[in-house]
Structures are given as structure tokens and as C-alpha cells.
Amino acid sequence: MSDNYLKSLYDSGWRIIIILAVLLQVGLIPLDFLFNLRSLSWYKTLDLSISLLFFLDLIINIARYKGIKSQALLKDVYWDTYDSGKYFIADILAILPYAVLFSNPWFQLFRLFKWVRVIRTAHFFQMRNLRFSSRISFGLLILGFFHFTHWLSCIWIWIHGFEPGLSNTDNYVQALYWVVTTLTSVGYGDIVPHGNVEMLFTTLLQILGVGVLALFVASMVGIFTKKNPAEQRFMENIDKLRALIHYHKIPKDLEERISDYFTYEWKQKLGYDESELMETLPYGLKNELQFEFKKNAIKDIPLFECVDDHFIRDIAQYLSPMVLTPGDYLFRVGDAANSMFFVQKGRLEALSADESKQLTILKNGDFMGEIALFKSTTRTATVKSIGYSDLYELQKKEFNKVLKKYPEIAEKLRSKSQSREERYM
Amino acid sequence: MSDNYLKSLYDSGWRIIIILAVLLQVGLIPLDFLFNLRSLSWYKTLDLSISLLFFLDLIINIARYKGIKSQALLKDVYWDTYDSGKYFIADILAILPYAVLFSNPWFQLFRLFKWVRVIRTAHFFQMRNLRFSSRISFGLLILGFFHFTHWLSCIWIWIHGFEPGLSNTDNYVQALYWVVTTLTSVGYGDIVPHGNVEMLFTTLLQILGVGVLALFVASMVGIFTKKNPAEQRFMENIDKLRALIHYHKIPKDLEERISDYFTYEWKQKLGYDESELMETLPYGLKNELQFEFKKNAIKDIPLFECVDDHFIRDIAQYLSPMVLTPGDYLFRVGDAANSMFFVQKGRLEALSADESKQLTILKNGDFMGEIALFKSTTRTATVKSIGYSDLYELQKKEFNKVLKKYPEIAEKLRSKSQSREERYM
């Protein structure tokens, strides 16, 4: 894996360099318009360097695209390469060092085509780092808003002209301040447009501003208020409980036990139900995912210590999770028996019929109720949860399917269950 | 319970004291920056007192945390104690009386770590007082908004400097006025920033302001427009009725009867359906909740006067509620009989087959239709609701399960039903 990892690290590094180059370039273009930066040698050098970078990027992209096409897998293809000819043309057009070649600044606008790359690379990073995708959205929004106000500020200076007696920096800060004041509809009125051109520009800016700001704020609020599914489910449950106690008088104690259960469910991340995702997947991927989920839990059960992946893959489908709250009974003496249980986490006590004698304590990795799977019988002990317990249940029907395939595990189970039977039943 | 109650009262009281101390402290810090409060003796005393309070709080929190851990139940743990080490460190850092120890005001910012406690304690109160949780959210929002504008006002004075010829109070009010004018995007323009620093601060404030205000307003509107589930269901029903009369000509009288029914359902809180909450609970809690709901209704039925909780717990699962509107028939002579009914509230009349003779009036606590449960027969009387009636229905199938377990109640029912049969059937 380390080779692949290094390759993807280099790849990510390069993409980030290109993004920074694009951002710098896009930020400098309007300043060039205003302050004629083309005449400065550092800007020329920068322009040439960026052209070189863009040229190298083109080469790398072509290579990457060819590699992907030959694989016949569609991986990587979608977000960052030339699946459509127009992106190729955009990359070509952005290559030339326009500031060096032409005295007219307008040619530099061709460079803006490379901006497309920033968005597409950000998408690529989002798809490859889903964990951080909302942070990437956030960064992209901030960057977009910054460039938006930066360009508008420069255009305002261009239309309005430089204020006499103010430095370039002062002029720029004032323009930025005015643009933001207008976009946010604060509109102090200390700086106002004069003449028809400025007034029409301001009119446009206000109409545009309202829309852009609405989109920007809505997106930001969306990112910040997005709740993870477990928290969301927790809050919905609490809302339902609140509605309940609004209409029915239930004891304070029961109310607290229910709200504690919801908290437990949330904190243990049990609140998230993966079945919704499962439904959207084709059979192959669904199976693999289920295996990944329960793999570790199953391996923690001593009974299954040395089994192979095939067995775990099979049994993973049949183990269904359940939760007991403090004091809940798993089963009582005399109940019909048709499933066995594996303790994934928690502590339970096995009791005699009258609950006067504690037979044993069951802890993480223990299993119980297996006796009923070999004979048609009823429970011979009462099992009660001490605190919260997470268990896996295995139904008799499914159990038999698995045992038929894995006789050695069946044997192990049977011997263990007999020894226990003699011990305390 | 009174001992527990006292304990929780003391506990709540202490938490409130700490919250007030934190709020005071957080509000005073920026004022100390501006007006050098450290030089005043009352501020020093206050600073020391708060340190003492915070120290005591640390001790209490540690004790509380230990108590909870030993219980092996997760109660109380999540919202207010050291389940994560970082909260412990935050509490430690906030203890020192920085205003007394250091002449530099910046050290006091460590005290802000205690702000975390306010949020967590508010969460704790919300979880323990679900009935008032929206009021707590409301209070927290107001407090947050107040501190937000207070700090921004102080920062503005710090950047802008004091206006000559104005008292400290005047300066503060003016700054607060300016900050709110900017945040709400009113922007009168009587006070405007001068110089690059002020302009950049204002730019930031405007961008931030838009977002914070959007969040604040959205939260407030959310709190005020949140409807309780019964009212919500009532309004949805009325909307559906309105849509209906938009397309179909139905008699005014029928329209009013339907809207009256919805009103009745709402006012009697029947509109809220608890089954949605039930589904999210594990078996143990679900059972207990159902018992709580129907306990009182069942005990009101004279037939079940002296039964024990076990019986009520069993029968609670099988009683399903139903509503009759004025004039509705419960059953007519000759209908197939397969359930009995208990009147929880309302008045019904039992009539002869041709509805000419009123056999009896059935009132709260009465039951009827029990005869059909002992023999396979049809109804021998017609029963019609006079006003609105709330009933519980008990199906024959479930009824038999319960009777098998409780022969003495079966006997009581049978004898009562026979005596009635002789009376008017």
C-alpha cells in the first residue's frame, strides 16, 4: 500500500500547487489592470513560471487520463481530467504567458479558464476525502467570496478612479469596504456613486449582491447546521419524548430513563442506521460492506477466534444487533428458546428461576442460550442486563444453515454448551 | 423521593450560581481591557471570589464524576462532567484569578474556557427539564447574542478610541448602537469607520454579521413557530378539509361537523400519536410506557378495580382506543360480535332493534358487548353515541389470552354479563 500511498501523496501535492497558482493568478489579474503590473519584472517572471506550471499540468493530465482510459475502470476519471474535450481546450488556452506577450491586459482573461480546474480539483478532493468534504466546501466558499469581492473592488476602482491624496492600499481597502457594505446591504452612505455609470454599476451590484449573498449565507448556514445522522436521530427522538410528556403525565423517573437511553444510543453511535445506504448498493458491494462492519465484533468472540473470513462473511449476514437498558430481561426461565446471543459489550447476570441466586456474570465476548439451539427446549436460567448491553442475536433457523457449512464450529459450540450445562443448570 | 429531590435542588442551585459567575466574568473581561478595571479593589475581590467558586466547582465536578462512574450506569455522565479530559483542563485553566496576579489583561482570556460550562450545563438542564427546553434554548440564544454584541462593541471602542467629550457610558452605548446597526444591516451612516483598520474591521463585521444574524433569526423563528404535534396535526387536517371543499361541493353542515371533529381531537389531545416514539424504544422501555399510559384509564373501569399491576400491564397492550362522533353507531342489532368495549369518557345509549326503545344509558366506566365474547353470537342491542365518546376496544382473540391467565376476572365478567343479559336482553 505504501507505494500507492506515496503516489497519491505526490499527486495531491501537485494538485495543490496548481490550485495555489491559479488562485494567485486570478487574484493578480485585476490588479494588473489597475496598476499595470506587466511593467514590473517580478510579475513577468511569475507569469512565465505559472505558464510553465500550467504546461506541466497539461502533460500530467494527459498522462493521467491515458492511464485511466487503459484501465477500463472508470476510477478517477470523472472529476479531474479530460473526459470532455472542453476541459482540454480550457487548459490549453490558459497556458500562454499573456502578460509577457501582450501589452493589452485583456488577453489575460484567457487565464481565467484555469479557474475551472480549481473547482474540479476541489470536487476530486471531496470525493477522495469524504470525511473532510464539508471543510473543503467551506474553503471553496470562502475563496469564491473573497475573489468575488476582490474583483468587484477592482472594478469599482476602475470605474470610480483613484481617490486623490490616498495611497493605492487606502484606495483598495476603501473599495473593498464599500463593496462589502453594499453587498451586505448595510449601505452607510459615506461613499456613494456619482454619475450615471457608477449609479448603474451600483444598481447591478445591489441586485447581484442580494442573490450572491443569499446563496453564500444559505450555503454557510447549511454547512454549519448540517448534523450528522446520529445526532439528528437523537434530536428527533428527544423531540418526540418532549411531545409525549406534553400530553401524558409520566413519572419523572421513566422520562429520565428514556432520555438516558437516547443519549446512550447516540454516544455509542448506534443511532446511525446504515441500512439506508445498503439499499442503494448492488449486491456485491453490499455484501462486502456488511462483512467489514461485523468482522471485528465477530473476531472478538472467543468461540470464533480462529475461523477464516469465509465463515465471518456468512455469519455476518445473520447476526442482528440488539440493545438492553439497565434492568431489562434478555429472557426468563421457561421462555421458549429459539436463538442464541453474543455479548459484544456490557455485563449481564444469569439468575435462577426465583432470581434469588446469581449463577454467573456474562461479559464481553461471552455467549449464551446456545443450548436451546441443539434441542427443542425452554430457557433454564433468567438473564438480566446490569447496565447497558450490546448483543448480537443469532436465530435458530439461520444458525442451522451456518452450522451445516461449518461442522467444526458446530462441534466446538456443542462441547462448550454441554460443559456449561453441567456447570450450573 | 424527597431526599433525592432536595439533592437535585441543591445541585441545580449550584449550577446556576456557576453560570451566573461565568456570565458576569465573560461580560467584565472586555470592560477590563478598556477601562483597566484591575486597578479597582471591587474588581479584585470579585476576581478572587470567582476563582474560589470555580475551584469549588472543580471539586464538586470531580466528586460528581466519580459517583457516576461507580454507578456503572451512564446517567448524568454526558452533559456536564469530565467524560473527556479536555473539559477537565478547561476547568483547571479557568481557575486562576488572573486580574489579581497579572497586570497584563490578556491572561484573563483563559477564563473564557469556563464558557464551555455554560453551554454544557444548559444542555444538562434541557435534558433534565424537557418541558422547558425551548425556553432554555431561547435564553441561551439571547445571552449569546448579548455577549456577542457586547464584545464587538468593546472591540470597536478599542479600535476606534474614545470619542472625546463623551462619558464612558455614552461611548459604550454609541458603540453598541453602531454594532447593532451594522449587524442588522440598517447602516444609518451617522457613525462610519475611518482609516484602513476600522474599515477592514467593519468589512469583517458585516460579513460575519450577515451569517450570525441569519443563524440567530432562523433559530428564534424556529423556537417561536415550533408547533406541538397535536396542533400540527390539527392544522394539517384542516388544510386537507380546505382542499376538499375547494374541489367538491359538500353541505355546509357536513363541513362543520368534520371541522368540529378535528377540533375535538385536538383539544382532547387525541391528535398526538405516541406510537412513533414507541417504535424507537427497546422492548423493556416500550412496555413500561404503555403501562403508564393506560394505567389510570383501566383503573377507572369498575370491573378492574382491585386488580394488580400485572393484570393491567398485560391488558394495556390489548386495549385499542377509538372515538365516536355524535350520532355514530357503535354496533347495531344483528352485527357480528367479536369484541367488547369500555367507555372511558362520554355517553352512549343502548337501543332496541327498531331504535324505538332506549334500553339503558352507558356512562364513564361502563362496559358493553361482553356477552359476545363468551358465546359465538350477534349483537342483541343497538348502541349509539349521544355526544363524543372515547372508548377502548378489546378484541375477542386477545381477550381470551388474558382471561386464561386471570380466571378470577373471567368469572367476575361472566357473572356480570349474565345478570345484564337477564335485565334487558
Place this chain on the structure above:
Amino acid sequence: MSDNYLKSLYDSGWRIIIILAVLLQVGLIPLDFLFNLRSLSWYKTLDLSISLLFFLDLIINIARYKGIKSQALLKDVYWDTYDSGKYFIADILAILPYAVLFSNPWFQLFRLFKWVRVIRTAHFFQMRNLRFSSRISFGLLILGFFHFTHWLSCIWIWIHGFEPGLSNTDNYVQALYWVVTTLTSVGYGDIVPHGNVEMLFTTLLQILGVGVLALFVASMVGIFTKKNPAEQRFMENIDKLRALIHYHKIPKDLEERISDYFTYEWKQKLGYDESELMETLPYGLKNELQFEFKKNAIKDIPLFECVDDHFIRDIAQYLSPMVLTPGDYLFRVGDAANSMFFVQKGRLEALSADESKQLTILKNGDFMGEIALFKSTTRTATVKSIGYSDLYELQKKEFNKVLKKYPEIAEKLRSKSQSREERYM
């Protein structure tokens, strides 16, 4: 009914008079504070008249409340009378002519309690005139916003003092203009607060303004964009169609036929599905509603001309509506026959097996396919819709249930079907 109608007309008239009196009173109180209206005789007369009105209203309300209580039905009770003691007290407190009795204007604020009546009476009108309820909401919102700005304007004048050199009207218009400018966050800055009191008031006004305006705008937008269910369904369908043609190339002709069908469905109000409302109703009301819907359609069918309501009530449950688009086949020669059809609207042609011969044209009120209900057979003609057709289908199974109860209609059907059979089959 005309007696009832007159009574309810008088009742509505009286309620409207009281509402107008309350609105006038509430609007005048702040003006009295500013301009000392109490000293004017017309204001005193008005105050006394309103007291008299309120007194009469109290008497009427008590009478109305008693009437309702004795009816044992809950009709009318909820929205407009003394179901809760606090409304009684509010009505009592609002009675006295405070402007005549006291020189201090503050006592008049007791009159504001009567404002509660406006809201409750508006609710009453909404519940009794569901067809106009959104217009009533609209009016209430406008009134509320007007009174809100009116009071704020008066308070602003009270705080700010009268502008010298301006008439009272000018002062009021200026204050109103300033309040609205601030509430909508336009904030021109031509009028700004001076001094701490005014600044704090403005600060509060801005924070409040943001919230109130958000609520007001959201409510208004809600009222205007509320679509009736049929239009909503039409637009959803069109959206789905648009999505479809985005992904699949389907012939323009088919696209237009589908969009035409949706338009037809909408315009014929078939798009609204009443079953959703039905589900929320208890059995009695549900039955009655279904009867109302199909009553007229069934009576239009010549076969059922002289039947009684009992028959219609029974058959209404079994007739299920269906739509045919132009050119659609209802059935073809040889199809298995297990239902008959009634043409509610439209034109269909019965054709011979090879579709070369038109046997007959079926129009509104005609029925067909009845032969198959008496014998187990297949269709002996092909039936095709010429334009759009609305039909009712009656399944064989349900048909038999109905016929058993109404032998005379069965006989009519059988004779008609035989005569037709001879005609063209």
C-alpha cells in the same frame, strides 16, 4: 335553514362591529398618550360608546356560552367564548371607559386585553369559512403589522419629542417613515437617534425588527405561494416529466401527450386525492363524505334514476373512478370480463373485433360490459375512448353484493343487457 342563516348573519355582524371597535380603540390609545385626546369631547363620547359595546358583547358572550354548554355538543365552544376563565376576566377588564374616568392615560392599557378577542374571533371566522381562511390570515397580518408600526411610531415620537416647526401630521408621518426605514433595514440615515435613550431604543427596534420582519415576510410569502393540492400535484408531475426527457430521448409527440394528460387531470380537478383526508376521519364521517362525493354522479346514470339514498350509499363505496386518454382501449374482444363501467363524462366507441365496424357510440350516463357480470364470459366487443373519458368501474365481486340487496335493480340491469346483446352482439 333560513332562520339559522339569519341568526348566524346577525352573529357575524356583531362580531365584526366588535372587531372594528377594538381596532379603533387600540389605534387611538397611543395617540391619546401623545396628543392628550382625553380632553376632547368626541374622544370621551367614543370611549363611552366603546364601553357600552364591550358591555353588550360581554352579555352576548355569556348567553352564547350558556347556550353552547347546554347542547352537550362541543360545537362553537372553542374559538370564541369563555371556555377558559381568563378570557372572561380579559373581557371584564376591557369594559371601563378609562379615558373618561382617569386623567392618567396609562389606565387605558387595560383596554388592550380586548385585542385577544380580535385574534379569537378571526380564528372563529377561519374555522367557519375555511374557503376564505387564507384571506383572513392575510388581513390579520396586515392589521398586525400596521398596529405594530403605528405603536412604534408613537413611541418614537414620545421618546424623541416633537420636531419643532412641523405639524402633528408631519411628525407622525416622519416617525412612521423612520420606523419602517429601520424595520426593513434600509436605514437611509437622514433621521438618526441622538442620546443614549434613543440609541438604546433604536438598538432594540433593530433587533426586534429583524425578527418581526422575518416572521411577517415568511408568513406573507407562505400565503402567496401556497398552492392548492391539484396544482401542486400537476407541477410535481410536470417536474418528473421534465426529468424524464432530460435523460431519455422520447418522441416529442409522446411528451406532449403526457403533458396534455397532466393538464387535463389538473383542470378537471382529478389531481386532488381526497383519500388522504378520509384516513383521518372516524368511520361515521368517512361514510357520509363518500356518499356526498358520488351521489350526483350516480344519480346521473339513467339506470339508477329512481333509486333511494340507501342504494347510492351502498354502491358509492364500490365505484372506483378511472380515466382514459384519447385512443386508449377500455377492453378488446376476447379479454376476460370481470367488471362493468359507467360513463360519467366523455365519448367512447364500441367496435367489432377487427375494429372495422363501429357498433355504437357511448356517451355520458351510458354503461357497458354488464353482460359479463351475469355469465362467466369474455368481451364480445372492443371499446375505445374517442377523447378523454371519465368512467366508474364496478367489479363483479362487489357488484354481486349490491345486487343481492337490491333485486329490482338487478332485474332492470339484466333486461337492459339482454336487449343490447340482441342489438349488436
Place this chain on the structure above:
Amino acid sequence: MSDNYLKSLYDSGWRIIIILAVLLQVGLIPLDFLFNLRSLSWYKTLDLSISLLFFLDLIINIARYKGIKSQALLKDVYWDTYDSGKYFIADILAILPYAVLFSNPWFQLFRLFKWVRVIRTAHFFQMRNLRFSSRISFGLLILGFFHFTHWLSCIWIWIHGFEPGLSNTDNYVQALYWVVTTLTSVGYGDIVPHGNVEMLFTTLLQILGVGVLALFVASMVGIFTKKNPAEQRFMENIDKLRALIHYHKIPKDLEERISDYFTYEWKQKLGYDESELMETLPYGLKNELQFEFKKNAIKDIPLFECVDDHFIRDIAQYLSPMVLTPGDYLFRVGDAANSMFFVQKGRLEALSADESKQLTILKNGDFMGEIALFKSTTRTATVKSIGYSDLYELQKKEFNKVLKKYPEIAEKLRSKSQSREERYM
């Protein structure tokens, strides 16, 4: 079709000319009020020309309406003609050249009735060009907003009077600038109302502005953020995946494979589920749509090359699509066989039982598994997807229904399957 096409082209052209005439007219009316355009000869000529156009439109509309009515189909009727008398009257009232006939400009307001036509024609274009309907909405919104601000600007000049020393253009630009500044609540305050009339107008404008802007921004944001159903489904799936990796540690490789699958699904437009639309259609249209979808896919299968539409219509209902991801097994040696498969796109390999020998490669248009449909057997080869594959599955049960109807295709299949059996099984 070309004749129809030409007709609809002429029709669309005419409608667009009328729309442009209406827009011009509506834009000029307020300018006529301000600048007395009626006295200019070009305006008179324009007014007469527009009257002529409107008259011709009336004639055309009547003809179109008659044509539609006689068709007995409801096509075209709803959006653009005289289905309701009021539109006829509106068209009549808008015909007269008021600017020529009357010196009083107020009469021209009758012309505004024609504005109704713009909205209705836009609706017509939307219904006939669903693909572009959001662009049409966008255009309509922009136009509406432009006319709204244009009229308000003219009204402001009318109330405020011309600024002395400014040209007409300057006056108009200033008014437009002021209106937009107010509507967007920027409110610089460089232009403010003076006097009661202006203040009241501004007050109204602000209240109106808030509402109109909220509607305008909400509509615009709605148009821009509307996602097509496939993209929406893609993003929901990615959200679910993100939630999953938030709670469970799954290998990076599996995460990428799942996200790749979602991307594939989206890009191949498989993400859009047409079944939702199907449900809303009556039987006839549903059938036709399904035929259109699968027609081409089925014709690409060599086995069905020369079949007629009847067969495709029948089989289209039974073919259900499925997707395999790279490496997924379609079936393995020994699996029970009860369906055959057609490769629509992709590459699969048929392998021997131990997967050591590649029997054949299956490509677009190939079919497999057909042997199992003639005998009750198990799979004799293992089939595995190389890349992503789109297949159609045909269940044995449905297959038999089709074969019974088309014996010649059954024969073809049987012979082909036998020859293959001999080849590699």
C-alpha cells in the same frame, strides 16, 4: 412532420413578436406619462402598429381557439387561448391606439391587460418546451423585475419631480438607482424623500420591496439550485456514505469503490428512476413510455434484430435492468438457474468452475444463461464482470409467457443455445 413543424415555427414566431410588442408597450407607458411621448410622431406610429398587431393577434387567437374546440381534444387549449371569456375581453380592451385617440395618458393603462398574454404565452412555451422551462422562468423573472423597477422609478420621478440641472436620462438613472437601493434595503441615504407624500411612498416601497425581493431572490435561488434528479440522488448517496465512514472504520479502498459506483450510476444517468412518473400515468400512456425506453436497447440485441414492435412492446415490460461493478459475479457454477441475461453495455468473462479457464468474453448485445430456461438445471459456467456492466434480466416465468406468443423467436433461441452448449459447456 415537416409541415407541422413549419406551422409550429410560424406560430412560435408570431407569439414572440406579440410578446416583444407587449413588453415595449408596457415599458413605454410610464415614460409617456413623464415625458408626454404622445406628442411625438414616432410614438403615434408605434402605437398604431401595436394596435394593428394586437388586432391580428385577436383574429389569430379566435381562429386557433375554434380549431382546437372542433378537435374535441383538449390540446393547446389551456395556456394560450380563450377558454375563459375574461381573456377575450382583455385582448379586446388592449387593442385601441389610446395614445393616438386620447390626450389623457391614463387611458393607456387599458393596454396593460395585454400583459396577461405574456404570462400565458410564457406558460405555453414552458409546456411545449419542458427542456427549457427553467430558462423561461428565469427570463420571465428578470423581465418582471425590470418592469417592476422601471415603473417604480417613473412613479418616483412623477412624485419627486425632475431634479433641476439634470438631463432626462440622468433623472431616470438616479430614480432607478434610488429605487433599487431602497428595494435591496441598502439605503445609502444620499437621496432621501422629503415631505409627507414622498415619505409615505417610500414607506410603502420599503414594505413592498421586502416582500417582492424575498419572492424574487427565493425564485432565483430556486432556479439555480434546482438539481436534476440523478445529481440529487448522487449527492444523497454520497451523504449517506459520508455518514457511514463517520461511524465505522471501513477500508479506504472499499470507500472509494462505493463512491466510484455512485459516480458511475450518476454519469450513466442510471440514477434517475422513471418509475415514479410511470405511477401517475394511466395504463395506455404508461405502456407506450416503457416501449420507448427499451426499444433501442432491445433492437441492439442481435437475437431480436428483425422482430416487430409488437414483440418489443411485450418483452419491454419484462426486462429488468441491473448493474454489476468490476469483479462482481453474475452467477457461479452450480447456482440455481431461473433467468437469462442480455448484455446492454460492458464486458463479462465466462469462466470454468475453478475460474482457471476463461471460456469466452461476453460483449454488448450478447446474451447468456438461456439454457436454464429450457431445462430445469443449474449454471454450468461462472460469469464475472470485468468492468461495469449494464444488463437486462429476463425471468423464466415471464420468458415463457413471451415465448408462447412468439414461437419463431423461441426456436431461434433454442437453436442458438444448443450450438453454444456444444461449444464450451
